[in-house]
Structures are given as C-alpha cells and as structure tokens.
Amino acid sequence: MRPLRVGIVCPYSFDAPGGVQFHVRDLAEALRDGGHEVSVLAPADEDTEVPDVVTPAGRAVPVRYNGSVARLAFGPRAAARVRRWIDAGRFDVLHLHEPMTPSLSMLALWVADGPVVATFHTSQVRSRALQIAHPLLRQSLEKISARIAVSEDARRTLVEHLGGDAVVVPNGVYVDDFDVPPAPRWQGTPEAPTVAFLGRLDEPRKGLQVLAAAAPRILAEVPGARFLVAGRGDEGRADAEAALGEHAGAFEWLGGVSDADKATLLASADLYIAPQTGGESFGIVLVEAMSAGAGVVASDLGAFRRVLDDGAAGRLFRTGDPQDLAATVLAALADPDGTEERRRRAHRFVRGFDWSQVTARVLAVYEMAVAASEALGDGAVRQDLLAGRATWLLGRGPRLRGGEDR
Amino acid sequence: MTWSWSETALLVVVLLGLVLWLVWLTASRLDRLHRKVVASRHALQAQLDRRGRVCVDLASSGLLDPASAVLLADAALAALDSPDRPAEPRPSEAFALTGLPAERERAESALSMTLRSVLEDPDDVAELRSTATGDDLVGDLYSSWYRAQLARRFHNEAVAQARRARRPRAVRWLRLAGRAPLPRTVELDDQMPAGLEGA
Numbered sequence: 001m002r003p004l005r006v007g008i009v010c011p012y013s014f015d016a017p018g019g020v021q022f023h024v025r026d027l028a029e030a031l032r033d034g035g036h037e038v039s040v041l042a043p044a045d046e047d048t049e050v051p052d053v054v055t056p057a058g059r060a061v062p063v064r065y066n067g068s069v070a071r072l073a074f075g076p077r078a079a080a081r082v083r084r085w086i087d088a089g090r091f092d093v094l095h096l097h098e099p100m101t102p103s104l105s106m107l108a109l110w111v112a113d114g115p116v117v118a119t120f121h122t123s124q125v126r127s128r129a130l131q132i133a134h135p136l137l138r139q140s141l142e143k144i145s146a147r148i149a150v151s152e153d154a155r156r157t158l159v160e161h162l163g164g165d166a167v168v169v170p171n172g173v174y175v176d177d178f179d180v181p182p183a184p185r186w187q188g189t190p191e192a193p194t195v196a197f198l199g200r201l202d203e204p205r206k207g208l209q210v211l212a213a214a215a216p217r218i219l220a221e222v223p224g225a226r227f228l229v230a231g232r233g234d235e236g237r238a239d240a241e242a243a244l245g246e247h248a249g250a251f252e253w254l255g256g257v258s259d260a261d262k263a264t265l266l267a268s269a270d271l272y273i274a275p276q277t278g279g280e281s282f283g284i285v286l287v288e289a290m291s292a293g294a295g296v297v298a299s300d301l302g303a304f305r306r307v308l309d310d311g312a313a314g315r316l317f318r319t320g321d322p323q324d325l326a327a328t329v330l331a332a333l334a335d336p337d338g339t340e341e342r343r344r345r346a347h348r349f350v351r352g353f354d355w356s357q358v359t360a361r362v363l364a365v366y367e368m369a370v371a372a373s374e375a376l377g378d379g380a381v382r383q384d385l386l387a388g389r390a391t392w393l394l395g396r397g398p399r400l401r402g403g404e405d406r
Numbered sequence: 407m408t409w410s411w412s413e414t415a416l417l418v419v420v421l422l423g424l425v426l427w428l429v430w431l432t433a434s435r436l437d438r439l440h441r442k443v444v445a446s447r448h449a450l451q452a453q454l455d456r457r458g459r460v461c462v463d464l465a466s467s468g469l470l471d472p473a474s475a476v477l478l479a480d481a482a483l484a485a486l487d488s489p490d491r492p493a494e495p496r497p498s499e500a501f502a503l504t505g506l507p508a509e510r511e512r513a514e515s516a517l518s519m520t521l522r523s524v525l526e527d528p529d530d531v532a533e534l535r536s537t538a539t540g541d542d543l544v545g546d547l548y549s550s551w552y553r554a555q556l557a558r559r560f561h562n563e564a565v566a567q568a569r570r571a572r573r574p575r576a577v578r579w580l581r582l583a584g585r586a587p588l589p590r591t592v593e594l595d596d597q598m599p600a601g602l603e604g605a
Contacts, residue, residue, distance in 0.1 A: 142439060142567050145446070146560050164563050167556055364549070368449050368556045375448030376441060 003035045004366060007091035007381065009082075010042035011103035013060035013071035014050045019284060020097055020121055023171055028053045030172065030359040041085050041104060043073035057081050057104055065102065072103035079107045083383060086112050091381040093117060093366045099144070100130060100137070100162070109140045113384035115369035119148040120158050120166060122281050130161070143384070145369040148362070153303045154281040167365065171284050172358035175350050178263045178291035186268035192224035193333055196269035196294065198262065198285055199276075201229070201236030207275030207299065212240040213322035214275075216247050218329050225333075230254040230265060266292035271332055271339075274298035277320045283307045287353045290314065290346035295339040297328050313346035432571075433582045439568040443589045446564045447505065450557035450592060454514055456550040458486040461517065464543045469534055474524045481520040485513040505565070505590040515595035521547075522599040531601035548602055555596050562591040 010024040017025075021042070028038045032053065043060035044050050057078060060071035082104060086094070093115045096105040100120070109116065130137070147166035149155035155166050188194035195218075199206035208229070218225055227250055229237075241248045257265060266272055272294040274286055278301065286307045289296050296314030298304040308314040317328040332339050351357070373379060409417075461482035465475045488510045506514075525531050534540040568589045577583065 139435060142435070142442070142571075145442070145564075146556070147563070164566065165559055167559055361552075364553050365556055368453075368553055368560060371452060372442075372445040372449040372557070372560070375452075376445045378441075378445065 001367060003037065004092045005037045005090060006031055006093055006095060007089045008038060008040045008095045009097065009105045009108045010040060011072060011098045011101045011105045014042050014044040014054060015048050015060065016071055024097055025051050026172060026355060030355040034359060039089050043071065043104060055085060074102055078104060079111060082107045083111050086381060086383060093370055094381045097121065109143060111384055112381055113143065114378065114381035115373040116144050117146045117148065117365055117369050118144045119150065120154050121150050122154065145372055146365050148365060151282045151303050152306055169361045170353055170358060171282050172355040173284065173287045173291055173353050175291040175354040178266065178288055180263045180267050182268035183264045186228055186265055188270040192226055193222065193270040194226045194228055196265055196272045197229045199231045200233050201231050202233030205277055205279045207277050208236055208240055210275040210320055210322050210325060211273055212243045214326040215244060215250065217326035219247055219250055221330050222333060225250060227251045228254060228265060228269060230257045232256045263292055266294045269294055271295045271297055271329060274304060275325060276301060287350055290350045293343055295332055295343055297332055309349050313349045314342055429580065432577060436571055436583050439571050440586055442564040443568050446557065446561035450554060450561050453550050453554035453557050457547065457554055458482045460543060460546045460550055467539055467543060469540045477520055478524055481517040485517045488513040504587050505592045511592065511594040518595045518597060525599045525601050528601040551598055558592055558596060565589040565591045
C-alpha cells in the first residue's frame with residue numbers, strides 16, 4: 001500500500017490528556033512508524049507540551065456537556081483553524097475521533113469533503129442536545145465514508161442513537177511496553193498479597209467506593225493484604241478512608257503515577273481490580289494490566305467481559321456488588337494456579353490489541369475510504385464549499401479569506 | 407390591515423426563493439449520497455474481484471489437494487465471470503446504483519462457502535502458510551476478504567442513507583432524485599472461515 005497522508009482530529013485538549021488523546025497520540029506514532037505522513041489537530045494551549053506530531057488548535061474551553069466537564073474547542077475561530085489545517089495538509093484521508101462531540105472533530109466534519117473515517121469511542125447515553133441538533137448534524141454524518149467503533153458496546157450505542165452501522169476495531173496498546181520487571185516494594189507475599197487499583201479517586205464511576213466496601217471482608221480472611229491505590233482525587237480518598245475506618249491502614253495511596261510506574265505497578269501486584277460501575281466502552285486499562293501480567297478481577301460490564309475473553313483471561317464479579325467483589329478476590333487469592341492459567345491466556349489474548357495489529361486494521365479502513373473516493377476520481381480531502389453556506393447567507397459565517405483569525 | 411399588491415408580491419418572491427433554495431439543498435444532498443453509493447460499490451467490487459483472482463491463483467498453485475483446487479477454481483471463476491452489472495442497463499442504471507446483480511451475489515456467496523469448507527481447519531491453513539507462496543496467497547486472501555467485508559458495510563450504510571434521504575414525500579413528488587433508480591444494498595455471505603480469521 002502506498003504511503004498515505006493522514007489528518008487526525010482529536011476533540012479533547014492535550015492540556016489534560018485522557019484516553020482518547022492517548023489513543024490518538026499512539027495511533028499517530030504507529031502510523032508514522034509504518035511510513036505514513038500524519039498530522040494531528042487537537043486543542044492545546046500555546047505553552048502546553050504536546051507530541052511533535054500534534055498541531056495545537058488553540059485553547060480549549062472547559063464546558064459542561066452531557067453531564068461532565070470537558071475541555072473543548074469550538075466557534076468560528078476554531079472552524080477557521082480547521083479549514084486552514086485541511087487546506088495546508090492536502091490529506092488523502094481524514095480520521096476524526098468522536099465527531100459527535102461538539103469540538104474540533106465536529107467542525108472538521110462540517111468543513112471537509114472527501115474520504116472521511118470516523119471513530120466512535122464512548123458508549124455515552126443518549127444526549128438530548130444531539131437529538132435537537134440532529135437534523136443539522138445528519139448532513140455532516142452522511143459525509144463519513146467509514147465508521148469505526150472501538151468496541152461492540154460503542155457500536156451498539158452508535159446503532160441505537162445515530163442509526164447506521166460501524167466496524168469494530170479495538171483500541172491499541174503497546175503490549176511490549178508493559179513487559180517490565182516487577183518492583184519489590186509493590187510485590188506481595190502469600191501472607192501479604194498486593195491488590196492494585198488505578199483511576200480517579202473522586203469519580204464514582206471508577207468504583208473506588210466498591211473496593212473500599214469490599215476491603216473489610218477481604219481483610220477478615222487475609223489480614224495482611226495490601227491495597228495499592230494509584231490516582232488523583234483527595235475527596236475520593238477522604239470518603240474511602242471514612243468508609244474504611246479501622247481498616248484504612250491497609251490502603252497505600254500512591255497519588256498520580258507516571259506511565260512507567262503504572263506499568264511497574266501492574267507487573268508487581270498480585271491482582272489488579274477494575275471495579276468500574278459503568279460508562280466504560282472499552283477498558284484499555286484491563287488490556288494494559290493483562291499485558292503487564294497482572295491477574296485481573298473486573299466488574300462484569302459488557303466491555304470488560306469482552307476484553308477479558310468472557311472470563312477466560314480474568315475473573316468477573318457483579319458490577320457494583322462489594323460482597324461479590326470480596327468473594328471473587330478471595331477466590332483468586334486462594335487459587336494461584338487458576339489465576340496463573342488466566343494470566344497465560346491473557347498474555348496470548350492481548351496480542352490482538354497490540355498496535356501492530358490494530359494499525360493494520362485501521363489502515364484497511366483508510367484504504368477502503370480512499371478507494372471509494374478514487375473510484376469516482378474525487379481524490380483527496382478538501383474543503384466542502386457548501387458547508388456553512390446557510391450561515392453565510394445570514395451573514396454570520398466564519399470569515400475565510402486571508403486566513404486571519406486573531 | 408390589507409396587504410398591498412407590492413407587499414404580497416414581495417412575500418411570494420421571498421417564499422418562492424426559500425422553497426427553491428431548500429429544493430437546491432436537498433437535490434445536492436441527494437446527489438452527494440448517490441455518488442457515495444456508487445463510489446463505495448466500486449470499492450467493494452474491486453476487493454471482490456481481487457479475492458476471486460487470489461482464489462484462482464491459490465487453486466492453480468498446487469498447494470491444495472486436487473479436489474479442493476477444482477472446487478475452488480470453479481467457484482472463483484463463476485464469481486469472476488458473473489456479470490457485475492445488470493445485463494442490459496438502462497442509461498439510468500449505468501451508474502450502478504442498484505448494487506450487484508443477484509447472480510453475482512449468489513456466486514460470491516458460493517465462493518465464500520467453498521472457501522469455508524476448503525480452509526475450515528486452522529491447522530490446514532497453518533500448513534498452507536508454511537511455504538512462502540502459500541503464505542503470500544493466504545495473506546492476500548485474508549486482506550482482500552477483510553477489505554471486502556469492510557467495503558460492503560460501508561456501501562450498505564451509504565445505501566441506507568440514500569434511501570432515507572429519498573423517503574420524504576416532497577422529494578418523491580418533485581422527483582428530486584431525478585431518474586436514478588432506488589439504491590439497493592449488497593447482500594451476500596462473506597463470513598470468513600475460522601482458520602483464516604486468526605491468520
């Protein structure tokens with residue numbers, strides 16, 4: 001396949017990186033390693049340190065949208081920047097992430113024409129705002145030549161809320177980066193096994209409170225157990241400590257950890273617990289834990305169930321049920337052979353999530369989008385001259401001439 | 407208050423302009439969707455053609471047992487030879503909005519079925535891949551097959567969008583879709599054999 005010029009748009013700011021941003025960064029890197037030319041457009045402050053593949057598209061504004069605060073970029077100035085980036089990039093294919101989030105990707109879809117691939121990450125609940133704006137967005141949506149969902153759950157949400165279909169290409173992980181030696185300070189012993197938790201402490205969806213509620217029962221059977229908790233959020237920590245009472249001493253608070261420390265933690269701990277209560281469409285951290293060789297105990301959300309190969313690569317417990325979590329952790333600790341067997345299966349299973357395989361599948365989608373466009377001689381990505389005509393007629397459209405946006 | 411002659415005329419002109427503008431908007435949307443349908447069908451057809459050619463190569467490579475080779479060659483040639491557009495296309499159908507002819511769909515489904523029985527066993531596939539030629543051919547087969555699956559999804563998606571856009575009554579009454587036939591999805595069996603999927 002000939003090298004492609006790929007333009008990737010990320011809707012969320014690199015000022016506060018999260019799952020989608022990491023995914024975009026890693027995908028761009030993997031594509032570059034494959035000899036393709038990549039440019040990423042993402043919101044970021046001038047002075048924010050971004051990977052050099054990223055073109056900062058200016059400050060993102062924190063706005064409350066669909067129940068949580070996100071840092072997004074929008075408005076005529078952002079649209080003008082997107083237009084200039086598309087003009088300058090002369091891309092063979094445009095890859096938009098979360099085009100239904102009101103930020104750069106939505107703008108790019110609006111102003112671009114040509115081979116467009118879109119990836120849907122979340123399995124978010126139906127948004128009323130989207131329903132209201134849907135007639136406006138429909139035309140944009142029809143411009144997407146190929147839709148990707150990161151999981152079966154994300155696909156189902158897409159089908160239910162927007163209609164239409166998508167192909168499933170999972171998120172990628174650099175599996176080998178997690179193959180690190182364990183650190184003795186986080187390694188457990190049979191009397192004092194270590195149990196790890198990762199994630200924001202003050203975000204109830206991450207489920208720290210479920211683990212805290214399960215801890216007393218685990219400690220009653222295994223008094224030496226150590227709980228290693230990595231993540232930020234003082235409020236969550238205070239709540240958990242209050243709930244734990246006399247057992248609080250068993251919890252070690254590691255705060256926010258670096259990528260390297262995260263890998264080491266996962267490679268060292270006996271068990272990794274994922275007690276998330278919802279809102280997960282993929283479960284990348286489970287793949288990371290499996291890559292590092294941790295035994296996994298996770299809530300039985302649809303996404304987790306699939307990533308864990310229906311329980312063959314890790315144990316599942318009833319979502320949000322501390323009793324069941326405690327019982328499952330105790331069973332895992334009492335059955336090292338079974339845990340080892342799952343760990344071995346997990347090690348093989350995660351290969352399918354390695355970037356080498358994921359990138360090949362994403363490229364196949366690009367190829368089909370480009371092929372369809374070339375079949376009619378339509379060629380590369382360009383500005384959609386019809387876009388914004390309606391607002392232009394009303395005299396409110398973004399000023400394009402001269403490319404001035406200050 | 408009564409409307410003066412000039413006010414009424416102005417109102418009519420404005421309304422007429424608005425209606426014309428909406429009609430133009432809808433027509434260009436339909437045009438875009440029709441182009442998308444045709445483009446994605448071309449992409450699908452290219453991958454199906456490629457899959458057929460790989461199958462002919464595989465059958466003539468001497469890597470398969472003779473019975474499998476004959477069956478595979480027969481199915482592949484049937485798929486490649488079957489017409490990829492209606493026999494006597496009316497001018498309006500030359501743009502091939504109506505998917506693939508039923509004959510072609512049947513031939514491709516039959517080829518998928520033959521391939522599933524030939525490549526059913528993962529061990530057989532692994533053995534095929536042990537030679538350099540075999541590895542190339544199986545790799546090509548997987549690649550074209552996977553892309554055909556993708557292309558078919560994207561095509562059917564485009565068809566669904568175009569059909570949805572043509573549903574409103576006004577669109578039908580004003581014949582905004584011109585003489586373009588109603589697009590049809592491509593329905594064929596493209597389930598991969600288990601042995602190939604893990605390849």
